[in-house]
Amino acid sequence: MIELNFDKTGGLIPAIAQDAATGQVLMLAYINRESWDKSLATGEVHYWSRSRQELWHKGGTSGHVQKIKAVYVDCDDDTVLFVVEQVGGAACHTGMCSCFHRRVEGEDLVTEGEPVFDPKEVYGK
Numbered sequence: 001m002i003e004l005n006f007d008k009t010g011g012l013i014p015a016i017a018q019d020a021a022t023g024q025v026l027m028l029a030y031i032n033r034e035s036w037d038k039s040l041a042t043g044e045v046h047y048w049s050r051s052r053q054e055l056w057h058k059g060g061t062s063g064h065v066q067k068i069k070a071v072y073v074d075c076d077d078d079t080v081l082f083v084v085e086q087v088g089g090a091a092c093h094t095g096m097c098s099c100f101h102r103r104v105e106g107e108d109l110v111t112e113g114e115p116v117f118d119p120k121e122v123y124g125k
Contacts, residue, residue, distance in 0.1 A: 005077040006033055012048055014079045017058075019086055020069040026091035027099040029058075031080065043068050045082050062122045064088035090116035093123070 006013055012030040019026055029047040031039070035055055038046040045066040049056040059065030066084035073080055092099040095115030102109040 002073065003077065004033075004036060004073065004080070008076075008078050012050070015045070015047060016079070016081045017045060017066055017086075017091060018081060018083050020083045021085070024098055025100055026066075026084070026086055026097070029056075036080075039068065039082070040071075045084060058091075059087060062088065062090075062093075062117070064090050064117075066091070088116070093119060095119045095122075 004013060011032050013032075014028055015031045016028050017026040018024065030050060031046070032048045035046040035048045038055065038057075045058045045068060047056045047058060048054075057065070065087045066082065067087060068082055068084055070083040071080060072083070086097075090097050092101065094101075095117045096111075096113060097116055098113075101113055102111055104110075
């Protein structure tokens with residue numbers, strides 16, 4: 001059994017999602033023991049939503065699930081890297097491929113790329 005060190009960080013550890021095909025970093029979120037176990041059991045990434053305080057199946061609403069291809073654990077057992085197939089081509093709730101779509105340019109943030117989907121159509125917001 002793989003033992004991650006959830007206690008060291010108050011029950012949540014960072015989880016990075018990386019696209020298996022391109023190597024692009026898609027997002028950073030957090031997992032707890034429940035979401036870790038659920039991810040390993042289902043083969044799709046589940047996170048812990050800090051804002052909603054609930055288990056979050058990535059893509060459960062949008063259909064843009066993250067299918068696990070590989071999982072890496074850091075040397076301190078307190079961060080994981082999910083290498084995933086990003087279904088639907090977008091990981092970000094804004095419709096962008098990656099949550100890291102804004103580059104710092106001087107004192108500004110410059111958006112790179114175009115949305116893959118319209119969040120209003122997917123989430124109704």
